[in-house]
Amino acid sequence: MGTIGELGEFGLIGRLTGRLPQGGDVRLGPGDDAAVIAAPDGRVVATTDLLGEGRHFRLDWSGPYDIGRKAAAQNLADVVAMGARPTALLIGLALPAATDVGWAERLYDGLADECAVVGASVAGGDVVSAPEITIAVTALGDLGGRPPLTRSGARPGDLVAVRGALGHSAAGLHLLQNPGPGARTAAEQRLVQAHLRPVPPYEAGAEARELGATALLDVSDGLLQDLGHIAAASGVRIEVDSAAVPAPPFPGPERRRFALTGGEDHAFAGTFPATAVPPPSWTVVGKVREGRGVTLDGAVQGPGGWDHFRE
Amino acid sequence: MGTIGELGEFGLIGRLTGRLPQGGDVRLGPGDDAAVIAAPDGRVVATTDLLGEGRHFRLDWSGPYDIGRKAAAQNLADVVAMGARPTALLIGLALPAATDVGWAERLYDGLADECAVVGASVAGGDVVSAPEITIAVTALGDLGGRPPLTRSGARPGDLVAVRGALGHSAAGLHLLQNPGPGARTAAEQRLVQAHLRPVPPYEAGAEARELGATALLDVSDGLLQDLGHIAAASGVRIEVDSAAVPAPPFPGPERRRFALTGGEDHAFAGTFPATAVPPPSWTVVGKVREGRGVTLDGAVQGPGGWDHFRE
Structure with missing residues (x-):
């Protein structure tokens, strides 16, 4: 050729x-x-x-x-x-x-x-x-005549919910960086594939609109860091319940870290009025409060996601 | 810092x-x-x-x-x-x-x-x-409600005209690549500056509209090559009169080549109805005919401008 x-x-x-x-x-x-x-x-x-x-x-x-x-x-x-x-x-x-x-x-x-x-x-x-x-x-x-869904509309009392995979791409990257002696299992292969070709749940945008989302973003730098962007832009505190955050099917203790700090799955995270009832495709992972920053199980979080100039 | x-x-x-x-x-x-x-x-x-x-x-x-x-x-x-x-x-x-x-x-x-x-x-x-x-x-x-000025509207009989510097950037590049023993003259320094910071005559867009332009582009790969893009897209032949093409104030035989094949000045070249009377800021350099390709003083031109993969 x-x-x-x-x-x-x-x-x-x-x-x-x-x-x-x-x-x-x-x-x-x-x-x-x-x-x-x-x-x-x-x-x-x-x-x-x-x-x-x-x-x-x-x-x-x-x-x-x-x-x-x-x-x-x-x-x-x-x-x-x-x-x-x-x-x-x-x-x-x-x-x-x-x-x-x-x-x-x-x-x-x-x-x-x-x-x-x-x-x-x-x-x-x-x-x-x-x-x-x-x-x-x-x-x-x-935008089809509607206002943009920005990062700055979250209000105290809102629910925080996510749609899509979290930490799958990070787990797949970990497997690529740490190849084991044997062949990968089918589950491992799926995680690797999630890293190489993520599948954003694009329907999340329209769903978030219907749910009355007050803020929305795609998780590219890691859930905690990206929620921090909403907290900063909206002037609120976001409380995350770690047990509620869906973790990837990875057989190691890193799975929770992958879910909270891994980017590149391009899941969507948003805030919604307390009265919203998200369908099962969305997972409620926390709540918006007055204040600033992000807490995980009550502990204040610092930067923990991806910085292009620091890794 | x-x-x-x-x-x-x-x-x-x-x-x-x-x-x-x-x-x-x-x-x-x-x-x-x-x-x-x-x-x-x-x-x-x-x-x-x-x-x-x-x-x-x-x-x-x-x-x-x-x-x-x-x-x-x-x-x-x-x-x-x-x-x-x-x-x-x-x-x-x-x-x-x-x-x-x-x-x-x-x-x-x-x-x-x-x-x-x-x-x-x-x-x-x-x-x-x-x-x-x-x-x-x-x-x-x-676009302000008007149709785009594309490369495909030139018609036989149209005038071909240019607005802006041609070959200044190429002459400046030549000076940078071939530094002489002495200090640069003021004229040379202006050519170098034209390469480092070109000044596109942005008003050419509105002027071309008023003149009823049938095609317009900015000269980024060289006049002959870019006119070839209009000729190909419009299905016409473009005849260029080399004596009419303004050449840069460069004291060497390359000046004509710079004007015809040098890009990066971001002059504008367009085609206009034969009845158009361009103001002095525009220079008529040729005519649109039936046929294909570009001729210079009657001689058919091949590719002669910039190809990013064929330096």
Whole structure:
């Protein structure tokens, strides 16, 4: 199939964009100075993430398809966490000229397939050469006439509830970093898969709206740290009951830590009026009080999640 | 002032976002899962670029402020080239933990100041650690109820005209790559500055609208190559008269080549109805004919501009 250097920039762009289905929100897709995306609300939700080789993914662990799924998922989850409907992604891709063209094509297949889960499209981007692979993902979304679900609306008395896996990705990463002597069990393999290709429960956004959520975010840095962001933005204290937090099916004492501090599953955590009755897909894990910070079983928590410059 | 590693991810984000003025189009700025930007047209123009250390900028040539200005400019120019009004940038920034905090702050000052030129804001982003500096810029814009100015509307009989400097950046790059024994003249220094901090004539977007432009783009890969994009998208041939193309004030035979194949000045090139009378700020450089490809003084041109994978 050949390398990207042999194919050239414009050949590569043609090959990649030719694989991208364009949904109804794309008014003008790849090939011009910019894309044009529907924003019927009159506002657009926009978020961006950078993913780097060796930091956000490892080429010896992840194939390009899973990297694409995961890169798209984490940005689509951010849009959903605003209570918005994802419409489009833009992709900036830096990679060595010696990269196989098929690698880039599979990456784009993963990006496009994850978009398809929520009805969005990869509508544009940029490719450049670089010594290492970097993927910049920007996701756009539409609020459908409703106010955004921010981090700042939590009020004393609200329930705190989560939707989706917690600590599965962290447990899977632990298994990848500490391979045992034997083959992985099926349960272990599922945890590894949760790390390589997380499955955000995107329906959480619409469910949270229906439940009258006062704040919502996707858990990317770890539950305690991310609840700390809601506490700080809302000017409240959040009390977490550790026994209520669902832990991953990992056979070790680290499972509780994974559930409380592991990110990357892209579960959703929100606060809801005390009168809300979340369906079984949501788990109530705590309560909002007056004050500040996050407590776990009554003990004040410090920073304990992921810091990109400190690990 | 210390390094970014000492400050940490959230400390850095606080320092950077604290420097960013938020304009009227920003409904929700930095600090949540995503930003919310006004899109009154009901559509949003969106474009993204990746810039890498050693490829798009050199730390021994450019300071962080100029890098920020240039990174913003090239994306704002893409939005303007669609006939849209830039509203916001999102910035993904990867950099080593050992980077001085002041470096990142000056980069953001440059991004914010270039945004201010067109009334846009840096509304959000992401920072991660990486061995080299990479900047991902996404620009958003509003069409104000008008159709986008694409590359595909050129028709036989149209005029081809350009607005802005051509080849200044390429001449400046040449001077940086080939330093002479003596000090640079003032004219040479201006060319170097044009490379380090290009000044796109953003007003060209509105002017092109008034002139009834049938196609418009910003010259990022070189005039001939970029006109080739219009020719291909519109299904026409574009004839360029080399004597009409303004060349940079560079005292060497390369000046004509710089003007025809140099990118990065972010001049604007467009096609206009034959009846259009461009003001003096625009230079008519050719004509649209039936056919395909680009000719220069009658000779068919091949690819001759910038390919990121074929330096």
